[in-house]
Amino acid sequence: MNKNNKNYYGSLSSLVYDISKPPGTSIDGDIEFYTQELIRRDGIVLEAGVGNGRMAIPLLRKGISIFALDNSSEMLEIYNKNLKKYNMQSDSVHADLKDFKVDIKFETIIMPNGSFCLIDRNHILDVLNNFKNHLADNGKVYIDLIFPTSFKPGNVHEFDFLIDNDDYIKIKNKSISMNWIEQKTYTELEYKRNSTTEIQHFSLWWYGVEEFKNILMNSGFKDIHIIENYNNVKNLNLKTLTFIFGK
Ligand SMILES: C[S@@+](CC[C@H](N)C(=O)[O-])C[C@H]1O[C@@H](n2cnc3c(N)ncnc32)[C@H](O)[C@@H]1O
Incomplete structure (x- = not known):
């Protein structure tokens, strides 16, 4: 994998991610939201950009089947360590989202915690197309988009x-x-x-709501729903939008 890739998680950044967000650390209620959604669905879930298993491991513990994909070998090494630690099993692949190929049709593809915003804008159509190719006919994709509301240049x-x-x-x-x-x-x-x-x-790239809907529709997706802040009404500031859609 190309470690010069700009957003690559190397050994130190992966270690910091794991120590600061160990498996089970919910960000704004995302683990609770995804658990509730996925427990109702059958089949295998692809977590695109699984990281250290922060989200995947609690989902596995609820009996949800996760197939993990990440382009960082350092992150996957930590993921595999965490699987052992929690006595869980999941298949994983070391690949890039824009050109991965596996012989599975997923019922669900999830990309939580703004990982989609890490994808170079020039590659998002390839990633979405690849999601479509790996999605079962009645499958659903969940993508969280985050907004740079607190970003201050110069800080x-x-x-x-x-x-x-x-x-x-x-x-x-x-x-x-x-x-x-x-x-x-x-x-x-x-x-x-x-x-x-x-x-x-x-x-990190951000997208307007209508802009992202158009990108999805032009990529052949339909039935687009949007959830704000994981349905957490107590969170008054908009930080995360989850796009849920099928093909
Ligand atoms: C912010 S972390 C999120 C990890 C995990 N999904 C979570 O919710 O905690 C983003 C992860 O996506 C992976 N990633 C980023 N771009 C990727 C790409 N193009 N292909 C595969 N994985 C990618 C990174 O290596 C990293 O592990």
């Missing part, structure tokens, strides 16, 4: 992320730019642990 946040006693990762998080034309934010993240340094060039 720099430096801190030590503790791993264990004297073991820590120095993190520098620099919010560099908000590109209104290309609809993307750019953040540079530097992780330093002893003599290892990892830089993550992190871009």
